[in-house]
Amino acid sequence: MTPAASAAELQRLHSDTQLLQVVNVWDVASARAVAALPDTRALATASHGIAATFGYPDGERIPVDLMLDMVGRIAAAVDVPVSADLEAGYGDPGETVRRAIGLGVAGANLEDELRPLADSVGAVRAAVAAAEAEGVPFALNARTDAWLRDRDRPRDARVGDAIERGRAYLDAGATCVFVPGDFGEDVIVELVAGLGERRLSVIGLPSVPPPARLEDLGVARISYGPYPQRLALTALQDAAAYLYRGGVLPRDIRPLT
Numbered sequence: 001m002t003p004a005a006s007a008a009e010l011q012r013l014h015s016d017t018q019l020l021q022v023v024n025v026w027d028v029a030s031a032r033a034v035a036a037l038p039d040t041r042a043l044a045t046a047s048h049g050i051a052a053t054f055g056y057p058d059g060e061r062i063p064v065d066l067m068l069d070m071v072g073r074i075a076a077a078v079d080v081p082v083s084a085d086l087e088a089g090y091g092d093p094g095e096t097v098r099r100a101i102g103l104g105v106a107g108a109n110l111e112d113e114l115r116p117l118a119d120s121v122g123a124v125r126a127a128v129a130a131a132e133a134e135g136v137p138f139a140l141n142a143r144t145d146a147w148l149r150d151r152d153r154p155r156d157a158r159v160g161d162a163i164e165r166g167r168a169y170l171d172a173g174a175t176c177v178f179v180p181g182d183f184g185e186d187v188i189v190e191l192v193a194g195l196g197e198r199r200l201s202v203i204g205l206p207s208v209p210p211p212a213r214l215e216d217l218g219v220a221r222i223s224y225g226p227y228p229q230r231l232a233l234t235a236l237q238d239a240a241a242y243l244y245r246g247g248v249l250p251r252d253i254r255p256l257t
Contacts, residue, residue, distance in 0.1 A: 010081035019215035047085035072103030081106035094126035107139030128173035142169035147181035163194030
C-alpha cells in the first residue's frame with residue numbers, strides 16, 4: 001500500500017465497530033512474527049521496547065534518529081499499517097511525524113506528559129498539520145497521562161481531566177484518545193461517554209476488561225505497550241534457565257521469517 005492508503009486503512013480500523021487490537025513490537029523480527037498471524041490487521045511499535053533494544057531507558061532518551069530508523073525498518077518489513085509510538089514528539093512533533101510518514105508509518109501515539117493543555121493541543125495540531133502537508137490521513141492516537149500521573153488525585157478528577165484533554169485533542173484533529181491506566185469497566189464507560197464511541201484507546205492491563213467486552217463498550221483500540229517484549233524476554237530467560245539445568249530444545253520450534 002502507498003503511505004496514504006496505509007494511513008486510510010488505519011483510520012478505518014480505528015472507526016470500525018470491531019475493536020482494533022494492536023500487539024506492540026520492537027524490531028523487525030518481532031514485527032514479522034506478529035504480522036504473520038492471520039488476525040493481525042495492524043501493528044504498533046513500543047517506544048519502551050525499541051529503547052530497551054538499544055540499551056536506553058524510556059522517555060525520549062534514545063536518539064530520535066535511532067528510534068525512527070527502527071520504526072522505518074519495521075514499517076518496511078510488513079504489509080499491514082504500522083502505528084509508531086513517537087513519545088512526546090522529541091521536541092518537534094510536527095517534524096517527527098513528517099519524518100515518520102516518510103518512512104511509511106501510518107499513524108502514531110503522541111504523549112501529552114500532562115503539560116499545559118494549550119501546549120499539548122499545539123503539539124497535536126502540529127502533528128496533524130504535518131500529515132496534511134504530506135497528503136496522508138494520519139491516524140493520530142493522542143495520549144493523555146491524566147490517569148497515570150498524580151494518582152493521589154480523586155478518581156473523578158482524573159477521569160474529568162482525561163475527558164477534557166481528550167476532547168481538546170479530538171477537536172485539534174486527533175483520531176482517538178489514548179488513556180493508559182489499570183482501570184475497570186466503570187471508568188471506561190465514563191470515558192466513552194465523554195469522548196464518544198470509537199474514540200477511546202486503552203492498554204491491556206489486568207483490570208481492563210477483555211477485548212470482546214471493550215468492543216461492546218465502544219472502545220476503538222487496545223494495545224499492550226512494553227508487555228509483549230517482557231513476555232518474550234521472560235520466555236527467553238525461562239528457556240535459558242531450563243537449558244542450564246540440563247534441558248534440551250523442543251522439537252516443535254516454529255521457523256519464523
